[in-house]
Amino acid sequence: MKCVVSGGNIKILARAIQMLSKIGEEMFVQPQEDSLSFRSVNGSNSSFADITFHENYFSYYAYEDLDESDSLKCKILIRSALTVFKIPSLINKQIETCHIQLDANSTNLCFILKYKNNIIKTHLLPILDCETIRANYKKEGTVNHLCIQPRVLNDVVQNFQQNLLEITIEVLKDKILLRNYIDETSNLSNETRTQLVFGMGEFDEYKINSNTTITFCLKELRAILHFAEILAQPIHIHFDCAGRPIVFICKTLGVESNLVLATLNPDDDLGSQSTTHTRPNSVLKNSAKKPTKAKGKIKSLSKTVFGKLANKYPTNTNTEKIESSDKISNASETSSPNNNNKFNATNSPRVNSAKVIASNSNTNKRENDNSSKQNAFSSLLKRKSNQEIHSPDGGDKDDLVQNSPPKQPSKKAKLIFKKCFQTTFNPESLPGYNNIEVEDSGESD
Amino acid sequence: MSIINDGEYKLTAKLGNVKIVLQLLKAVNFKEYATFCVSANGMKITVEEAKCMQASAYIPVQLFEEFILTEDVIFRICLDSLIETLSMLGYRLYTPDNPILLHILYKRVGYPVGILIERNGIVVDCSLKSYDPDEILDFDLDPEAVVNKVLLQSELLKDIFAELDNSSIYLELLLSPKSPYFMISTKGTIGECHIELPHNTELIETFQCKKESKSKYLLKHMGRAMKAVPFSNKVSLRTNEAGILCFQYMIKTDNDVNCFIEYYVSPVINDDDDDD
Known part of the structure; x- marks a missing residue:
């Protein structure tokens, strides 16, 4: 050649x-x-x-x-x-x-x-x-499709800290919320939470068929933005839902660049719970390991996600499976409907619970970096085409910065004493409540 | 500021431009100590390492505003300290109407070297301890012994130097009367790189090659020898039969005086590890 x-x-x-x-x-x-x-x-x-x-x-x-x-x-x-x-x-x-x-x-x-x-x-x-390697992923026909100028996306991403590892995007019918992802091991009161809202007017194409929240690595996104800048072409973003790969495509007549990223699976644990009966051991091991793994280690985190994915869709090559070309299997392009259904079913309750948690922690809610948000808005305003800015009444809702999709709360610790604080709790109902194991220590000695 | 020379000092020199002196000194500053030889022609500052590399900077007498020398002197001082002293008043802010003046005073063997720099009435007075000079190696590259000689504009080498692969230990220089004429090669852990230079463009002033020579030098040494590239105007490369390489840089100052820096680099011989 x-x-x-x-x-x-x-x-x-x-x-x-x-x-x-x-x-x-x-x-x-x-x-x-x-x-x-x-x-x-x-x-x-x-x-x-x-x-x-x-x-x-x-x-x-x-x-x-x-x-x-x-x-x-x-x-x-x-x-x-x-x-x-x-x-x-x-x-x-x-x-x-x-x-x-x-x-x-x-x-x-x-x-x-x-x-x-x-x-x-x-x-x-x-x-x-x-x-060589090849990745099997679908570029077309995903549930959601966005198209945006790299410059716009770059301006938005600039608002986040340079060392931020993962970013969460919540897509809704008419707008997109962008948040920094904070994993469940870090203390929420120490973290700055930033959320940016941008409306569909910012996009060249905006096709959202199902609302979803996805989390993925920012470093790679920055890399393709930097590259797309020189191509001066819009970036196409294809994705389905959390846990499924997100694909970024930027192309000119001569060059095409594709970037496939794994996304964090927020209902990972629910998903694994639903399959607990089939593989109890491996799942338990995984969820037990999680908190230590998730600590800022993006690679291991992503790895688990992939691992899970592979477990979940063992026969489905639509989930991104990278392998050397020598052993690429010719599996069918369409995913089996069964799998998808299960996925959606597990997906929705989890999103709800995420919202509940967010509204409970009201005090933390306004910790978002106001200045950076303002900047983003002003830059958005400057560039703004015909897109309506979110009016103050709508803005109220935008002010709420949702928590990053939580993963399994550490159940054990909470459950041990939980019962004691319930109103219906009667200590006398416990067997042997009046047995005295050790006498009160008297003053006489 | 004036210095009364009552005959006690063997050397009294005054310079109106610290910047160029600093540039020259920094280009040869790969060792802590330097030997200063002062003669009627000017000042020569020599730095040597392990008898296999030598660098000399020449400050010609024309560059001095005042130069009184009663007899030739030679002394060794700490180059690091000298550079630190000269940088004290911020040479980067140098402008022709706001110069930094430099005085150098030396009594005789055993006495410290006096350095005075002045700017806008601020005076820094320094005494640097002088040491007995080391013997300086004479690389002796007389014109008859020169096999190959290339004289070129420094501009050509500028980008090459910046892009050399630092993972390589050696640098190979090939000069030949036939193609590829003039080639620099590195071979590092992450790949090989051959840089072919032209031999007949306007940037090459002389290309005299009697026979093919191919020598290997430590990249570390070559890196030092190319330190003067960015601020020099011309450079001449000479090699002798044994492969000793001499770089000579010409640096034009603002008042049209030419300063020179010379580097001698000895080749690496009998390196069997790399000849696979």
């Missing part, structure tokens, strides 16, 4: 590698007959990115060895790919063309950069392995 990228397109290539470097450690290069794909997956298989450059992106593209197509796919370290475009400022000014060359059974992937001042740089990146 041989191809040449020239002019402004080199910048896109550099950004693509930058984006992939934020996802995983390795980059899979897969040349196809009329396109070249770069893919990356993170260590816990909870996020997957695929950037495909089509033939018209290149000034020249030749996929020569049709017979040896198998030997062409390869895996390299993303760190070595990053060194090719080490200094972004040089890319615009200095580099004229970039050749990428991959020979069958070669040990190196070759990048040749031609500079304006006649310098030629040849980077030979060692190939680690001859394998």
Whole structure:
């Protein structure tokens, strides 16, 4: 495989590698007959990115060895790919063309950069392995579909702290609420809760068929936003409901980037409870582990989600299942209706209970970062097209920042003494209540 | 501020521009101590490491506003402290109408070196302890011994230096009368990189190559030797039969005086680990 990228397109290539470097450690290069794909997956298989450059992106593209197509796919370290475009400022000014060359059974992937001042740089990146990955996910036909300009979404995401791990999006028929996700192990009174509301006018397309609340990693979202910025094309967001993957797509004529993220499953525990009778041991183990795992460790968190998913839909390939292409199973594209029903059934009660909890903790409610919210609103206002701003009466509701979808409360601790505080509790009803185990300690000694 | 030279001092020098001196000193500051040789031609500051790398900065006598030398002197002082002293009044704020003046005074062996810097009436007076000088190695790269010589505008090297792969231990320099002419290669844990430089553009002033030479140098040494690239105008590369490489940078100052920095780097020989 041989191809040449020239002019402004080199910048896109550099950004693509930058984006992939934020996802995983390795980059899979897969040349196809009329396109070249770069893919990356993170260590816990909870996020997957695929950037495909089509033939018209290149000034020249030749996929020569049709017979040896198998030997062409390869895996390299993303760190070595990053060194090719080490200094972004040089890319615009200095580099004229970039050749990428991959020979069958070669040990190196070759990048040749031609500079304006006649310098030629040849980077030979060692190939680690001859394998590729593929993710099975559906891009079209999801329940919910949004389309937004990356700049708008970027402005919104800027309002959250840089070190925030996960973000929760609640989609409603006419608006979207964006919150920082706080996991149940952290103390709510120490956390800043930020919520941003944006109406459907901000979106180029807005198709919400079922209200849902999903939580996913912010880091990867930031990565694709950064990449989408240079493509200057809207981002399409496809998702179903919590626990199912969310897909971000941004494409131009020549380049298509897909990002698939796992979402946190808020009814994880309910779901596992419903299946307790089938696999009691494994489930109990999982839920017992949860609180320690969830502590800020996004990877392990996502991993559990995926693990659960795999358990839940053992035969369903629509749930994102990343595997090496050698063993991709050709499972049916449609999910079995049974599974979906079960999913929805478990979903709704959980959302309700989340709301109840939120209204109970009234005192905490206004802790949201007002200033940042204001900023967001003002920036939204400035940009505002014909979209009506939420009127003060509607705004009341928006002021409520819901708690992040809670996971299992630690039942044990609460239940032990719960009974004592019930009005109907009569200590005399307990057997042996008047037995004296130890006499009162007297003053006489 | 004036200094009365009653003959007691062997060296009295006055400079109107600290910035350029600092730039030169910082470019050779890879070791704590430096040897100063002062002669009628000016000042030469030499730093050496393990007899395999040497850097010298030359401040020509034309750059000094006042230069009184009764006899040639040589002394060693702590370069780190000198740089710290000279930076005390903030050289970055330097403007031609608000200069930082520098005086250097040296009595004789055993006496400290006096440094005075002044700006807007603020005077910093420093005494740096002087040490007996070390013997300075003579790399001896006389014109006849030079095999290959390239003279180029520093601009060409600027971006290359910034993008070198730091995971590599060695840097290989190839100079050849035939293609690929002029090539720098690194080989690190994350890949190989070959940088081919042109040999016949306007940025290359001279390209004299008698025969192919291929030498390996420690990237650490080369990194130091390329420290002067960003603020220099021209650079000349010379190698001899043994592979000793000499970088010579020319730095033009505001008042059209040329300062020079020279680096000698010795090659790595008999490195069997990497010849697989």
